[in-house]
Each structure stands twice: as structure tokens, then as C-alpha cells.
Amino acid sequence: METRMIWANLAVSDLDKTTKFxxxxxxxxxxxxxxxxxxxxxxxNDNFIINFFTVERLKAGTKMEVADLTHGNEVIFSLSADSREEVDQWTQIVKDAGGVIxxxxxxxxxxxxFGFSDPDGHKFNFLYWPGM
Structure with a gap:
């Protein structure tokens, strides 16, 4: 048996803020x-999907509390960059959008x-790795 897809489901406090970010x-x-x-x-390029649910909806769906990201971490999503310069460009784009480096x-x-958090504390990093 094989899985066809994988995606992530995360909790957020404000859908409008998440959408804008x-x-x-x-x-x-x-x-x-x-x-x-x-x-x-x-x-x-492979269109990895991240669904951002309201906290209430994700709690109801999982029947448990969501992580308090001010005290810990759940996962870090890594995003690839094609050069050091692109990493630096992404750093500025993330700052301008309100992300926390x-x-x-x-x-x-x-x-x-570099690593950053979105408005709800979900962690990401952009990485340039020669040959990747």
C-alpha cells in the first residue's frame, strides 16, 4: 500500500492575518x-499543501489541545533557495511580511x-545547499 500525498494541517488564531502573510x-x-x-x-514545485485551520476547528478535529508555540516547537518546514542571494532576498521578504527571524x-x-516564524509561531527555514 502507498500513500498518494502528504500535507500539513496547522492551527492559527487569525485566518485573515495568515492569508495576508x-x-x-x-x-x-x-x-x-x-x-x-x-x-x-x-x-x-511539488505543491506541498499546508492547511491553516482555526484553533477551534483543529482542536475539534483532533480532540486535543494545540501546541503553545511560544514555549516549544512542533516542526520546521524547510524551503529551498537557489543561491545565497536568494536566501538574503527571502529574509527581507519575510521581514516585510511581518515574519519573525x-x-x-x-x-x-x-x-x-535563515529561520523564521509566521504570525502564529510556525517555524520555517530557507536553505541554499549547493547541488540540491
Whole structure:
């Protein structure tokens, strides 16, 4: 048996703020997956989907509490960049969109990276890795 797809479901406190943030970063809305409880975006060439649900909806769907991202972390999504210069450009785009830079930009082994949080504290990093 094989899985056909993988996607992520995250909790957010404000769908409008989330929509603006990821739109400002230039990510593409995922079709019609928009409601009063959900907004969805695709990431990268393979169109990885991240659904952003209201906290209440995700709690109801999972029957548990969501993580308090001010005290810990759930996952870091890595996004590829084609050059060091592109990492630096993304750093500015993220800052301008209201993201919080928590690491870098900095050299990491043979690559170059920076990490950021979205308005709800979900973690991402942009990484340039030669040959990737």
C-alpha cells in the first residue's frame, strides 16, 4: 500500500492575518480550500499543501489541545533557495511580511540558511545547499 500525498494541517488564531502573510510571501492559494475555518496554500514545485485551520476547528478535529508555540516547537518546514542571494532576498521578504527571524541568515555546513516564524509561531527555514 502507498500513500498518494502528504500535507500539513496547522492551527492559527487569525485566518485573515495568515492569508495576508502567506500571500505577501508569494505563496499560491490551494484552490477553493477557503472557508471560515480554513485557508490553504501550496509550497514549492511539488505543491506541498499546508492547511491553516482555526484553533477551534483543529482542536475539534483532533480532540486535543494545540501546541503553545511560544514555549516549544512542533516542526520546521524547510524551503529551498537557489543561491545565497536568494536566501538574503527571502529574509527581507519575510521581514516585510511581518515574519519573525529567529536564526541567521548564516552559514550552515556547506549551505546558507535563515529561520523564521509566521504570525502564529510556525517555524520555517530557507536553505541554499549547493547541488540540491
Amino acid at each position: 502567506y500571500t505577501d510571501l508569494g505563496f499560491k492559494p490551494n484552490g477553493t480550500n477557503v472557508s471560515s475555518e480554513l485557508v490553504s496554500f501550496t509550497f514549492g 529567529f536564526s541567521g541568515p548564516e552559514d550552515f555546513q556547506k549551505g546558507y540558511t
